Amino acid sequence: MNLINILNINGLVPKLPIIQGGMSVGISLDNLASAVANAGGIGVIGTAGIGLIENPQTRKVKEANIEGLKKVIRKAREKTKGIIGVNIMTVLTDYKELVKTAIKEEIDLIISGAGLPLNLPEFLDAKSKTRLVPIVSSLKAAQVIFKKWWMKYNYIPDAFIVEGPKAGGHLGFKKVDLENPQFQLEVTVPQIVDFCEEIKKEYNKEVPVIAAGGIDTPEKVKEIFSLGAKGIQVGTPFIATQECDADIRFKEALINAKEEDIVIIESPVGLPGRAIKNKFIEDVSKGIKKPFKCPYHCIKTCNFVDTPYCIAQALLNAAKGNLDDGFVFSGKYGYKIDKITTVQEVINYLFEINIDKAKESSPQRS
Incomplete structure (x- = not known):
């Protein structure tokens, strides 16, 4: 099977059908996003806490995030002429402000999940060129978003990203459902592909399906594409x-992780998350309460009264290399990665480009 599908997101056509996941806080900024875009994919800036990276002590968090997002988008644009998107979680308290800022900066696409982005199209105007791509974990979620967007805004999603339970970070599933066969990509991708075929027949708009979560080998890419997905x-x-924007110690935590170190945690935001176990996570699980106050009020669903730690602060600490006071999110198969490579080498491996050279520097263990 040809691994180079054509991914067309309402006129946005990357050379390669790959989107880099938007990882916050401070993991995928202008450096990583532009590198992926330059390699032919779609680079994505993670927006959560983006203003805290340079100014962690600020009390004007919304203002800092708006300025931080502008700055990172502009820096990315200086480094690439490729396609750049942003990931903006619906649970962010400054969701509306970040969306408006990204559109004003003429970002190519907005990817939005961690809840249903039911009102996302309302921020567009007639001149907006930004494409809107919701993240869903089920057919029902895709149907609800489509119906709301079409009925209220006369807008059809430009693509759907279908995220399965093997992804890293916050997961759109209940913990008990993570191993349930009916929620795996092998089931949900064909369901949503069929739904998008119905949309195409009735509304004459192509809505590609992009699969996410646990896609770490060329064999998996082939399987996903055989199910009808147009991209990953x-x-x-x-x-x-x-090229990743995180500190080297953050990257080394992933490289050194063993299979048993990849665990499911209960995040303060009310969702399960997949992360690399370390002393910080062990202390939290033992009920050792970290010194805590809520400086940012960044997430609508965060139970900041009872939670033992600040998720934004923990992720920011980790991104800067302070793993004593934070932790690293990882996909289910993150433990397979055992060395630092490059964006190009990751892409070469997944799509079997220059395969002999790619095998020599594969980011996976043999």
Whole structure:
């Protein structure tokens, strides 16, 4: 099977059908996103806490995030002429402000999940060129978003990203459902592909399906494409690259992780998350409460009264290399990665480009 599908997101056509997962806080910024775009994929900036990276002590968080997002988008644009998107979680308290800012900066696409982005099209105007791509974990979620967008805004999603339970970070599933066969990509991707075929027949708009979560080998890419997906979204494999914006100690935590270190945690935001176990996570699980206050009020669903730690602060600490006071999110198969490579090498491996050379520097263990 040809691994180079044509991915067309309402006129946005990357050379390669791959989107880099938007990883916050401070993991995928202008450096990683532009590198992926330059390699022919779609680079994505993670927006959560983006203003805290340079100014972690600020009390004007919304203002800092808006300015931080502008700055990172503009820096990415200086580094690439390729396709750049942003990932904006619906649970962010400054969701509306970040969406408006990204559109004003003429970002190519907005990817939005961690809840249903039911009102996302309302921020567009007649001149907007930004494409809108919701992240869903089920056929029902895709149907609800489509119906709401069409009925209220006369807008059809430009693509769907279907994220399965093997992804890293916050997961759109209940913990008990993570191993349930009916929620795996092998089931949900064909369901949503069929739904998008119905949309195409009735509304004459192509809505490609992009699969995400646990896609870490060329064999998996082939399987996903055989199910009808037009593209893939990949996050974890891009962490251990030279171009990733995180501190080297963050990358080394992934490289050194063993299979048993990849665990499911209960995040303060009310969702399960997949992360690499370390002393910080062990202390939290033992009920050792970290010194805590809520400085940012960044997530609508965060139970900041009872939670033992600040998720934004923990992720920011980790991104800067302070793993004593934070942790690293990872996909289910992150433990397979055992060395620092490059964005190009990750892409070569997944799509079997220059395969002999790619095998020599594969980001996966043999």
